[in-house]
Amino acid sequence: MDLKQYIRDVPDFPIPGVLFKDITPLLSNPAAFCQVIDHLTRKYEQSSLDSIVAIDARGFLFAAPVAYRLGKPLVPARKPGKLPWETRSFEYSLEYGEAAIEMHVDGVGQGDKVLLLDDLLATGGTLAAATRLVESIGGEVAGVAVVIELTELDGRKGLEGYDVYSIVQY
Ligand SMILES: O=P(O)(O)OC[C@H]1O[C@H](OP(=O)(O)OP(=O)(O)O)[C@H](O)[C@@H]1O
Numbered sequence: 001m002d003l004k005q006y007i008r009d010v011p012d013f014p015i016p017g018v019l020f021k022d023i024t025p026l027l028s029n030p031a032a033f034c035q036v037i038d039h040l041t042r043k044y045e046q047s048s049l050d051s052i053v054a055i056d057a058r059g060f061l062f063a064a065p066v067a068y069r070l071g072k073p074l075v076p077a078r079k080p081g082k083l084p085w086e087t088r089s090f091e092y093s094l095e096y097g098e099a100a101i102e103m104h105v106d107g108v109g110q111g112d113k114v115l116l117l118d119d120l121l122a123t124g125g126t127l128a129a130a131t132r133l134v135e136s137i138g139g140e141v142a143g144v145a146v147v148i149e150l151t152e153l154d155g156r157k158g159l160e161g162y163d164v165y166s167i168v169q170y
């Protein structure tokens with residue numbers, strides 16, 4: 001199955017000049033969604049991971065079923081002000097604005113091997129911030145995975161030294 005059939009291009013969203021990759025058709029097709037979850041599960045089932053860090057918000061949609069299938073703890077990395085316990089924060093730039101990401105300081109243990117999971121890699125700002133955040137609370141980034149990679153934006157540049165994996169590239 002060609003997953004690109006289920007990824008819709010929306011020009012000028014959320015601001016002029018951005019070609020938004022809409023994953024809602026993929027989410028609403030059970031076979032396509034299942035293919036993505038199976039793919040990521042197979043890719044990481046032999047890896048020695050301690051937890052899956054899920055990036056707010058679209059990353060949650062993929063990370064939760066993958067964590068469930070792998071039998072691993074699911075740790076949310078959230079937009080500011082959403083987590084109730086003691087947090088660590090990291091600010092970064094997005095393709096369409098400024099942002100920050102937060103995790104609970106006890107979300108990841110010292111030396112834990114973590115897989116970061118998100119829906120999409122664009123400039124890489126979000127995932128680069130997430131790697132710093134995980135490391136700042138003592139975790140080790142064992143891998144970074146996304147469903148979609150926008151190669152022209154060269155998000156991998158900010159993730160040098162990490163094992164970055166994408167299912168679909170544009
Ligand atoms: O590689 P980058 O340039 O950092 O962009 C990628 C990020 O942008 C989107 O998140 P966004 O915060 O826009 O929205 P969401 O809450 O819908 O996931 C996307 O889900 C990635 O997390």
Ligand SMILES: Nc1ncnc2[nH]cnc12
Pocket residue numbers: 018019020021022095120122123150
């Ligand atoms: N072009 C894009 N489409 C969907 N999500 C995004 N996040 C950052 N850039 C994006």
